[in-house]
Each structure stands twice: as structure tokens, then as C-alpha cells.
Amino acid sequence: MTMDNRRKILMVVAALLAVLVITPFSGSYVIVLVTHALIFGILAMSLDILLGYTGLPSLGQAAYLGMGAYLTAVLATRYQFGLDWTFWVVVVLGILIAAATAAFFGLFAIRATGVYFLMITLALGMCVWGLAYRWNSLTGGDNGIVLPPRPEFGIELADDVTYFYLVFGFFAVSLATLYLLVRSPFGHSLVGIRENELRMRILGYNTWLHKYIAFIIAGGYGGLAGVLWAQAHGLVSPEDVILATSVDALLMVVLGGPGTLVGGAIGAGIVVFLREYLSTLVPWWQYVLGGVYVLTILYLPGGLMGLPERIRGSRMPAAVAGEVKSLPSVSH
């Protein structure tokens, strides 16, 4: 491990500790906001595995969040399951059902490349939305499902600070495991596929299988975010799986910096802040959100995480600075 890498890890850990220590002493609204940001951070990091590392821009990541969230809501309201220690079982089931959905969807999606991958993941996401919106007897249709109070098993998750600690724990574990994943030989093969799939195939890699597994893993983490989101929000509705949620997840990754994991989490923080906080302050908040989209695309090719390198790059001759990590091209 290089010094540079160790320094980056230390910085991330320090930032996480700061969030962990400061948040509980903030206002109750801030605690809720940070909790939501961490949940969407998990979703964004799951998408980063696809977009940033494998070069697969999924336009349907909200589907997996939806699977986890609806599973949680249906189990809680119909079977009173997951209201005590069985919450942990729901977490596992939520991850499994989302991963299974991804395994099924992946059979259709993985073959597609470039703009067709965008389209097919959009269509798959819309399938889930269509069921959520219309399958009234299961999903409650447009009204969605209101969840009972959060689980209680010795500790009361109904308390927002306690729930924040729990979500923080899941976020930290997700970040750590995903980091190990991208540092593993498997993670390196994903980057190889992103850079040049044909070359990887010639080298003997089964690139379809590698992409397929990445797709399933991303789905599983999306499902985890869904379980946490259902409990955080207390309501699961088709709004959670609309196209805008999937697109927002893409923006989080691109805004923060694809292929960095933590970038997606930073992007999630910004988007959640705009959607949930700014929208209560000013009626014209969508100008800001739209503006962030447009400006990110036009002026921030490497995302926020790419900024330090860009600033350093502009001071040094290009040859010394090395190449600036920019958005993986998804053309084919």
C-alpha cells in the first residue's frame, strides 16, 4: 500500500469519524438528513461499482432500492415480521431479494452495451415501477405502504439518533467491503473491462460473467439501502422507484466522482441536501438541482473527487501531473 493511498484512507476515516461524532449533537432535522444521505450514499456506492468501476451506466438502480424497501414494508404490515430482532433477518432478505432481482434482470441487461444498456436498465426500472404503481393489492398502489414504528430489540430504533448509529454502521461496513472488492483481483478485472473489454476477453476473462456478478453485487447493496430507507422514511411508495430516483443516483456518482466510492457518498449528501432541505427553504430549489446537473456535466468531468487532481494538474506540466481521472466513456 502506497503512502498516498494510506493518507487517503486516513482522510476518509477521519471524515467518517467527524460525521459520527458531530451528527448526534446537531438538530433533530440534521440527524434525519444525514441518515438519509448515508442511505443514498450506499445506493450511490452500489451504482459506482457498475458505473465507475465496470463502465456500466445503469438507469434503473432505484429498482433494487425499491425491492428492499417494498419487501420490508410488506413483511412488516402483512406478517408483522421484522419488528423485533427479526429486523436483521429482513436486512438479509432485502439484500437477497434485490440481488436475485438483479440476477434476473442481468440476464437481459448485461449483453447490451453503451446507449442500449442505458435503455434496457431504464425499461427494467420502469417494470418495477409499473408493478409498484399498479399492483394495488400488494403494494398499495399510488398511496404506498405506511410502516409501523421502527423495530425494537433491546435498543429502540424509533429514536432517530439510535437509527442514525445503525445506518452509519451499515454505511461504514458497505464502504469497507466495497473498497475491499474494488481492490481485489475481481475489482481490477472490472476496471480492465471498463477500459477495454475486448482486451480482457482476449486475455481469457469471461467478461460477461464478471459484469453479471458486479451487477448482482450492486443490486444487493441497493437492496440494503432499500431496507434502511423504508425504516428511515416510514413510507414506501412508487415515488421511491421512479425514474428520477435512478437518475439522481447517477448524478450522485458523477457529481462526486465515478470510480472513487466515497465520491458517490458525497454526491448523495449534496443531492439529499438539495431535495430535502433546500426544497423546504425556497420554492425555486429545482433551478439549483437542474443547475447542478448541467454544471456538473459541462464543467466537472471528474466530479468533485477529481478536483484536487485537476487543480494540481493545472499547476504542473501535464506530463508530470499524469492523466486526470475522468468519467468512463460508455460509447461502444
Next chain:
Amino acid sequence: MDTNFWVIQAFNGVSYGALLFLLASGLSLIFGVMRIVNLAHGSFFLLGGYVALTVIWTTGSWLLAIPVAAFAVAVVGLLMERTCLRPLGFDPLRQVLLTVGFAYLFQQAALDIWGGDNLDIVPPAVLRDSAVVGGYYFPMYRIFMIGVAVAIGVILWLTMEKTRIGAMVRATVDDAEMARGVGIDTSRVSMLIFALGAFLAALGGVIGGAFLGIYPGLDFAILPIAFAVVIIGGMGSLTGAAVGSLIVGLADNFGKALVPEVSYFTLYAPMVLILALKPTGLFGRE
């Protein structure tokens, strides 16, 4: 479920398909020529409806509202293409996010200008009647929608097949690099097609406004349906857009009437299958 049900549902499906054709033919051409997933296309539809309302409120003329709205939104599309999309070059992901950004900006602007109410475009009295054929009542307005779609379809088809500019567009759809090689200004073709797509979507918005209403959120509600049409029919193909519109219009109507709980699923699942099996769609060019 008697004949009456089937006749009325089929007619409703075809007329809804006619509206979808106006929206999706432009989207299909944009996709075919530029390979852009334009998530602002629903916004063009919605803006068309809103601009038409303003024209109707100020001049009282419904007939005038149609061209004014279509041309105004075409200009918006043209500016968007020139200032932001063109400089990006070919990069599907960044293009798609850029169009989303614009969709949000348009949404906010529409909310500021026209408010959050559900508005209606009221067509002239003659179109509010019904025609009686063989004992069935067919609303004149739906017949009018079908007529407009057929007329636009014929004009587009003649333009694409018989004119020089149409040949340039077809060449760009088939192979943009080759088209550039033989001296076609594909940048200008893209600009024209994007403006035309916005024009057609806005036209759809004016026509559809009397039928769906005009309200915030209509943009993202109608957008995925337009994509279903484009994918099922095939990108960049007018015939595909026409057939796809009919299929989706009918599937949507019969789906909602017969299997309401899975009615949207019956739209998007075929879209997935076609993308997986024949990504160029039923009528797309290979």
C-alpha cells in the same frame, strides 16, 4: 365483454397511439440520428401545452396556439442542442444527465410561469361533439387526433424518403461517420432533427393537452411511454414509430381495462425483451 367493449377500447387505443406517435416520432429520429437518450422530451411535450394555453388565454385562438407552441418549443430545443448538447460530443451518459438537468430547469420554469394547477386546453366546439357510426359514438376529438397523426406521418415520410434533406438524415442514422465522409454536415442534421423532435413533441402537447390535461409531472409521466414506443418500433425509423405507437396505445388501453394490476408491466416488459433480443427494435435499421 361484448363487441361494444372491444370496438371502443380499440378505438381509444388507436387514438392514444396517434398522440404517442406525435411524441415518439421525434424522439425516435433524435435517438436514431444523435444516439441521445433525451430525457427532456417529455418537457417539450409539457411546454408545448403550456405555451398553447398562454396563446389561447391572450388571443382566444386555439388554431393559432398550435403552430406558435410548436415553433416556440422548437426554438428552445434548438438552443439547447447548440449551446450544451453539441459541445459535449458523443457520450451517452453525460448527454442523458444533461437532458435531465434541463428537464428539471424546464419543470421549475413551468411551475413559476403557469403554476401548479391541473389545466385544460379546450378545443373548439366542433371537436367536442361525437360522430355516430354504426350505433357507436366516437368522440370527434379522438378522430381529429388520429387525423393529425396520419397527416404528420405522411409529411414526415415524404420528407424522409423523397427529399435531399431526408436522404441526409437517413444516411446519418445508418452510419454517421460514413455520412460525414461523403460530405454531409451531420452537425446541422442533428440540429435540425433535435429542433424537429421538440416541434413534434410540443405539437403532441397541444393536441394531447385537451385529452390528458396539462399539469406539473406530466413530462416525466409521459416520457417512459414514449421510450417504450421508440424501443419497440426501433430507433430512427418512422414506420417503427408508427407501429410502435399503435402497439403501445392498444397495449396500454387493453392492459388497463383487462389486467389493471400489471398494466404498466405489460408495456415495459416487451420493451425489455425487444432490447434483449433485437436491440434495433421491430423496424430498426441494422
